[in-house]
Structure formats: C-alpha cells, structure tokens
Amino acid sequence: MRAHELWNRGLHGRGYRLTIPRKAILEVLSNSDDHLSAEDIYIMVHGLYPTIGLTTVYRTLDLLVQMGVVYKFDFGDGRARYELMDHFSKKAHHHHLICTSCKTIIDYDDFLDEELDLIHKTENALSNRHNFEIKGHTMQFYGLCDKCSKRF
Amino acid sequence: MRAHELWNRGLHGRGYRLTIPRKAILEVLSNSDDHLSAEDIYIMVHGLYPTIGLTTVYRTLDLLVQMGVVYKFDFGDGRARYELMDHFSKKAHHHHLICTSCKTIIDYDDFLDEELDLIHKTENALSNRHNFEIKGHTMQFYGLCDKCSKRF
C-alpha cells in the first residue's frame, strides 16, 4: 500500500520510528473517506488497540500533517478534521461547499472539466514562482444553502 | 459603505439590533486587510471603546459569519482568523500557499488570468446545481516551501 510505504520511508528519513499506534492510525485514515476528527480517529483506533491513547493520536496526526501525508481542516466547528492528502487518497480533490449558517458541508466532486485543468496549471505556476513542492490543495465555497437562504 | 448598509439590513431582518459594539467591530474589520484573530479585533475595538469585552467580540463574529459577512479561517495555529467576505473586501480573493512543515503562509494574488474566470464559472455552476447562494470562496495549496523541502 502506497501511503504506508512512503510514510515508513519518511519516518526513517527523519529518525522517527514505525510503531503499532502509527501504523494503526494511518490504517484508519486510509480506510475512510470522511473528515475525521481526532476523537473519531481515537475511537476507531482504540477499537483495534485499546491501549492507544488520545495523546498519541494527536501526536501522530501532527507528524502526518508536517510530513504532508494528511490535511488538517477546520470547518469552524471548533474541532479539526483530518483526511489523507490527494496523492494517497482515493479522492483526488477536496472541494467543499459550506453553508455558513447551518454549517452543512457538501463534498462536491462533480467538477467542471476546466476546473481540474486549471488547478494543475495553477499548481505548476505556483510551484515555479514560489519554489514550493506542492502536495495538495483545497477549495471551499461559502454561502447560504437553500433552506437558510429562504429563512430570511 | 456597502458592508455596513447590508449588515444593518440583515440584522433588522432577523430581529437583531444594531449596537455600538457591533458597529465598531465591523468598522475594524472593514479597515483591515489582514487575517485578524478574535483577540486582535478585541484589542483594536477596545482601543476605541474600552467598555467592549472579548465575549461580545466572539458573539458578534459568530453573527457575522452566520450572516455570510465575514470568513472564519483556521490555519492550524489554534486560533481562528476573521476577514471580510469577498464582496465587502478590498481584496476579492483569498488564495493561500501553505507550508505544512514550518506553517509559512503565502497570501498570493498574482493569479493566472484563467483562474479568476474559472472561479466565477464554478461558482455559477455550483450555485445552480446545489441551490446555494454563494458569497465567497477560498483556495489553498499545501506543500513544502523551499527551505523545508531541502531539509529532507
């Protein structure tokens, strides 16, 4: 499995170790498409290995974010969400439509053809201009959903 | 001034009241281009009206977010940032390039020509497809900056 392989390598490269908790946490992330909170992940991991604590989940997630393996999102509900980066994920894009009033999140993936094209172009342009090694992206549109829009 | 006008209307429409603190907080947001934290805003507002408390700043920001007048961002440093929505802001776009390792944020606005075009198209398409009243958007690219990229 790709992500595991690369994570393993990345860990060693930095002098870090591959442990049971770390394997389990990546496993859980790999098998989920949703935006998981640290606690969600903790519950799932804890189901598999009851000795693993919440602290370790947080510490491992930090590491994964630092290494560019997972995204850390915040949709404004006061708890962070985590999801595998493009490269490792079944999902190549993370585009959201968010209602600022009721906080509904629509995870859309019915892109316009040009949308994908443009993202790659932009990615390349930015990569060159700012000397960045780009690993993924996120796009969110904010507004009022049907219901909330009608409420006023 | 546009934002004030619309906010005023929006408040009344919901049975809310236009108060000194609310005016002051919108004022501060209008006169700033940066990503302000609740505390930043509190300090500025407090400078103008020393009686206004932090709680009110939080409550007002919630309201502004709900009503789609301001964005609430979270860049992962554990404190939310607020900024006027496109329509009201000098800046029409909020595009960021973020280093997942050192957390540097580049606020780029040297867009490709097509980038703007496409965003409007996408906005329209989404608006129709999902019956959303879109007020703004955000786009972020994640990766490793020059320095961090070289560190491994």
Next chain:
DNA sequence: CTAACTGCAAATTCTTTGCATTAGT
C-alpha cells in the same frame, strides 16, 4: 416597555505538556 444585548467570571472543550515507563532498531 420589552426583548435583545452586554460584560464579567466561571465553565467547557479541544489540544498540548511533563514525566516515568515501554519498546523500536
């Protein structure tokens, strides 16, 4: 007048830290 709004202090909630113990390599 009346209900919405406010400030303060206390309470919550998510996340981080300190430290003694355990476990990769």
Next chain:
DNA sequence: ACTAATGCAAAGAATTTGCAGTTAG
C-alpha cells in the same frame, strides 16, 4: 543499549455560557 515513543494525568488556551444589569427600537 540508546532514544524515541507512549499513556496518563495535569496544564493550557481559545471559545462559550450563565446571569444580572443595560440599552436599542
């Protein structure tokens, strides 16, 4: 063996809530 990693309990920090007094409409 040598250190990194872990779990627990406690600490920390941003945000929220309860409540009695204040103010907009």
